[in-house]
Amino acid sequence: MTVFKIYNANTKPSKEEKDTIINFLHTHLQEFGDNKEDISKCLDYAVKDNISAHGGFVLVIKDKQGIQGITIINETGMGGYIPENILVYIAVHQEARGKGYGKQLMQKAITLAQGDIALHVEPNNPAIHLYEKLGFENKYLEMRLKK
Numbered sequence: 688m689t690v691f692k693i694y695n696a697n698t699k700p701s702k703e704e705k706d707t708i709i710n711f712l713h714t715h716l717q718e719f720g721d722n723k724e725d726i727s728k729c730l731d732y733a734v735k736d737n738i739s740a741h742g743g744f745v746l747v748i749k750d751k752q753g754i755q756g757i758t759i760i761n762e763t764g765m766g767g768y769i770p771e772n773i774l775v776y777i778a779v780h781q782e783a784r785g786k787g788y789g790k791q792l793m794q795k796a797i798t799l800a801q802g803d804i805a806l807h808v809e810p811n812n813p814a815i816h817l818y819e820k821l822g823f824e825n826k827y828l829e830m831r832l833k834k
Contacts, residue, residue, distance in 0.1 A: 771802025
């Protein structure tokens with residue numbers, strides 16, 4: 688049986704829980720991940736530990752063997768031309784892939800998020816097919832200028 692744990696501005700994770708979330712994402716995002724400092728900033732934004740943050744939520748899916756997946760959604764404070772939410776991170780435990788945990792996480796996150804959701808996915812990420820099945824569309828080509 689799977690259960691969900693939700694963290695947000697009203698239900699903040701403890702220091703130990705934060706470390707667990709950061710370490711899980713850092714390990715299981717693999718080549719699609721970021722460093723722990725950036726993951727920590729995203730987590731702090733979602734649970735409003737950053738004064739300028741709009742918030743969002745962290746969703747953890749567990750079963751009897753422990754954490755099987757985590758996603759972090761940040762609210763953008765916008766709407767219409769920019770979606771209200773951005774799915775920043777989603778990872779499923781390496782040994783649990785292909786068992787439906789990613790789909791369950793996505794479906795629950797879609798239900799919890801208020802408004803539209805954007806996500807960035809690299810073209811070689813196999814999860815792109817799941818996102819398309821759930822209704823995500825590739826509307827834009829993202830370009831970035833790094834200074």
